[in-house]
Amino acid sequence: MTIVGWFNKLRGHQASGGEPDGFDAAPKILEPTVLSLPSSGFTSQETTPPYTPKTEIASPFDSQDTLGLGLEKRPEFGRLASWRGSLILLVTSGSQFLDNVFMTSANMALSSIQKEFDVNSGNLQWMISAYTLAFGGFLLLAGVVSDRYGRKNILCGGLFWLSIWTLVIGFGHTFIQICIFRGLQGIGAAMTVPSAIGIISSYFTGTDRTRALSIYAASGTLGFCAGLIFGGFLTSSLGWRYIFYIIVIITGSLCILGTIVLPKDVFSEKKKVKMDYIGALLSTAGLILLQFVLSGGGVYGWGQPFIIALLIVCVAMLVGFVVLEKYISNPIMPLSLWKLRNFAGLWIAGFTGYGSYQNVIYYIVLMAQQVDKLSAGDTAIRFLPMGAIGFIVSMGTGKLLEYMNGKHLLLIGMALAVLAPVPSSLTASPDTSFWVNVLPTSLISISAVSLIFVTTTTVILTSVPVSIKSLCGGMLNTAFQIGSGFALAISAAVTEEVDIKKGHGLAQQYSTGLWCSAGLAGLGLIAALIAVRRKGIGPQDRLGGEPVAL
Structure with a gap:
């Protein structure tokens, strides 16, 4: 059959509602397009009016265009209510779940590790900080690399890297090792987050995308709680090393499954640009140094000369990065991104809301174990309601986003974040029990962060072109990580001056740290009221299709 005859047959099948031979995919809904991205920035959500959704069969030709007809393969789209869609969501959400498990399960093992390696309290926190430093520092770079070199490649590579170093940790012989x-493990975790977000946001559309992002966010909050529970049980029974022996089985399985089911990356010759290596170096090194200073300032003292010197260096690096991105022709982070409606406000809300939450968790876990005198296993059991509430609220938030404006849900979350530390702050005392001085705060705080996490993630990722979704996912998660370090640094400094130097007890110290969490969340609430607008983040804006960069 000639090519002309083939296309006539194709038109006939489309007109009659059927599918041509050789097509096994459902008709794809084409989404509105945006103006091309200039090399130094981009234009957001400028659709070609008037927009009328069309139904069209995807091209059968490869992106290489072997027949010379000028056709190019489009990215794959799919449905959540299908076997492949479910498996894709399992891999992406599973990676987010594990990243948070790794972050929190180690908290429950700190006492055992301290005893085994005879580590002093000042150095013990590097077991946690090493992971968060690498994780937060590489998120931005991982997002850029995912968008440019393939999200499937980076996600599967990250899971493989994560599996290797997770297993190695279990066989470590010294605390330094x-x-x-743990730092190398954090690099793998950073590779999985932006790539997973990009895959979800580009593979699913409309309501499916909103629900998939909600499940992804729910897996994060559930993973955070599961890490506390899982780490506590294993530490109390088999030993802390089994945390890593068992989890590596899951990471390895997700890596294998991902290579099979994840959609193939579609590359266009037109989009090949030179990598901004200098910008990548400045941003990654600057973010790692910033988090090191935030973590180390509270441990070694903010007046230490090396802390001050490192702070100056990291500020210079980040300022240099911003200046470079303004003038370079191929920036890894276009500054025009910050001009998008609500982007800056949502970023600040994520920074303050998630930072406040991590600070609350840090102090209530210490309160449970050191004030209420609970073992790791007993603490894990008592945090079970927190995990259940986190999952329910996250899923409920995704459903509410289909009917409510995103700003309203965000403000509710920020208000709860302000309220969450108050019960524990007021009742912090050796005379009270876990059910009084920890449980109420744990339930309110997980509800708050679920609302904030799901809302900010969903709204931001449905407001930007498909070509930079992984970058934006990396930037948002960078806000979460820096916010966590900032909150801990501020509360540690305040507690040092207000309580530790005056000889106050642990309960009073933790109460002060929790009040700092409420203050940070209050600043985020004010910023959300002022900087986030209702326009552009309603249900009709998210469910009506998403702009795809040409």
């Missing part, structure tokens, strides 16, 4: 391996 474990800290180094």
